[in-house]
Amino acid sequence: MxxxxxxxxxxxxxxxxxxxxxxxxxxxxxxxxxPKRWSQRVTKESDALDLKRGVFKLxxxxxxxxxxxxxxxxxxxxxxxxxxxxxxxxxxxxxxxxKTLPKTQRERxxxxxxxxxxxxxxx
Numbered sequence: 001m002x003x004x005x006x007x008x009x010x011x012x013x014x015x016x017x018x019x020x021x022x023x024x025x026x027x028x029x030x031x032x033x034x035p036k037r038w039s040q041r042v043t044k045e046s047d048a049l050d051l052k053r054g055v056f057k058l059x060x061x062x063x064x065x066x067x068x069x070x071x072x073x074x075x076x077x078x079x080x081x082x083x084x085x086x087x088x089x090x091x092x093x094x095x096x097x098x099k100t101l102p103k104t105q106r107e108r109x110x111x112x113x114x115x116x117x118x119x120x121x122x123x
Contacts, residue, residue: 042092049089050075056093061108064090065115083120090116 055067068090072082079085094101094109101109117123 061111064112069119
């Protein structure tokens with residue numbers, strides 16, 4: 001008789017564990033249903049700039065600034081001035097990368113901000 005109770009108890013415990021496992025699995029799957037990289041969508045679809053592909057991966061801050069300036073001046077999608085659009089896109093990229101951006105890349109992009117100011121004569 002004692003064995004019967006023990007078996008019943010373990011079944012209930014197992015059932016409880018399985019239910020909670022299913023709930024957590026359901027929660028995880030609903031989280032992944034939303035777009036993982038909304039910032040990528042914003043970059044492509046926003047009315048900020050038409051950027052050259054890989055502009056933020058360039059090795060020289062001066063080249064990054066020149067490319068952003070060129071894109072800002074020729075973009076038909078921007079709503080504000082060329083300087084403001086270029087700087088906001090650069091800041092957006094830095095902010096969205098967050099902690100995952102390597103220190104050397106972050107420093108390069110911060111120097112690109114200074115170069116962008118020089119390129120637009122805002123220094």
